[in-house]
Amino acid sequence: MPQLKIGLLAIQGAFIEHRNLLESAVEQLQQEQRQKKQNSKDCYSVEAIEVRRGDQLTEDLDALIIPGGESTTVAKFMQQNGLLDAYKVWFSETNPRAVVWGICAGLIALSDRVVDMKTGGQTLIQGLAVTTDRNFYGRQRESFECQIELKPVEDISDCNEYFPGVFIRAPKILSIDKPESVRVLATVNSYPVAVAQDRILACSFHPELTEDPRLHLVLLKMVLRSRGEL
Numbered sequence: 001m002p003q004l005k006i007g008l009l010a011i012q013g014a015f016i017e018h019r020n021l022l023e024s025a026v027e028q029l030q031q032e033q034r035q036k037k038q039n040s041k042d043c044y045s046v047e048a049i050e051v052r053r054g055d056q057l058t059e060d061l062d063a064l065i066i067p068g069g070e071s072t073t074v075a076k077f078m079q080q081n082g083l084l085d086a087y088k089v090w091f092s093e094t095n096p097r098a099v100v101w102g103i104c105a106g107l108i109a110l111s112d113r114v115v116d117m118k119t120g121g122q123t124l125i126q127g128l129a130v131t132t133d134r135n136f137y138g139r140q141r142e143s144f145e146c147q148i149e150l151k152p153v154e155d156i157s158d159c160n161e162y163f164p165g166v167f168i169r170a171p172k173i174l175s176i177d178k179p180e181s182v183r184v185l186a187t188v189n190s191y192p193v194a195v196a197q198d199r200i201l202a203c204s205f206h207p208e209l210t211e212d213p214r215l216h217l218v219l220l221k222m223v224l225r226s227r228g229e230l
Ligand SMILES: NC(=O)CC[C@H](N)C(=O)O
Pocket: 067, 068, 069, 070, 071, 072, 103, 104, 105, 106, 108, 134, 135, 138, 168, 169, 170, 171
């Protein structure tokens, strides 16, 4: 049984929530595959691991989830544990299978440009051609929930119902700086809240705090595509 190995940067919890949603997403993937071709042998399973050290970013790791929390802590944690250098190798063109998903603080860390950075600056991972305001919603209201509209793009098979949006001191994607390569997957009032570029997925809200696995399924499909299996 082919296995999808997904790592979660283990900074501030949320591991169980992500593992549960990855398991629901893989079940949906199996259902979709069964509907498409009967007797499919490609019955995937998912293994979720907590990533704490650079040497865990190996070639057999299909994806890394950079969770929400505090973007300054994310980069510091990565620097202190040899993860930033290891990430650069793991995510480089020498390993074209690797997929990364930045959630909230993870989106900030992956953004090419960040507005309202920490005083004195902060380390970014970069790679995603967007400009993000780090604390845009945080300053207005600490957290809120609203309905997110999913776009009918290739990896989203079911966009009929709103996605439950949980925003916590959320950043805002101010601009998409390479519209030819960044796809908008979800919006609120026509502003992008989830985007994808090549092997990068990013969102400004917290799907792991819902019971909706559709974004986790998007991640798994990106993984399959980068493995050349979809
Ligand atoms: N929920 C979150 O991840 C908040 C991110 C926070 N605005 C930051 O600066 O990192």
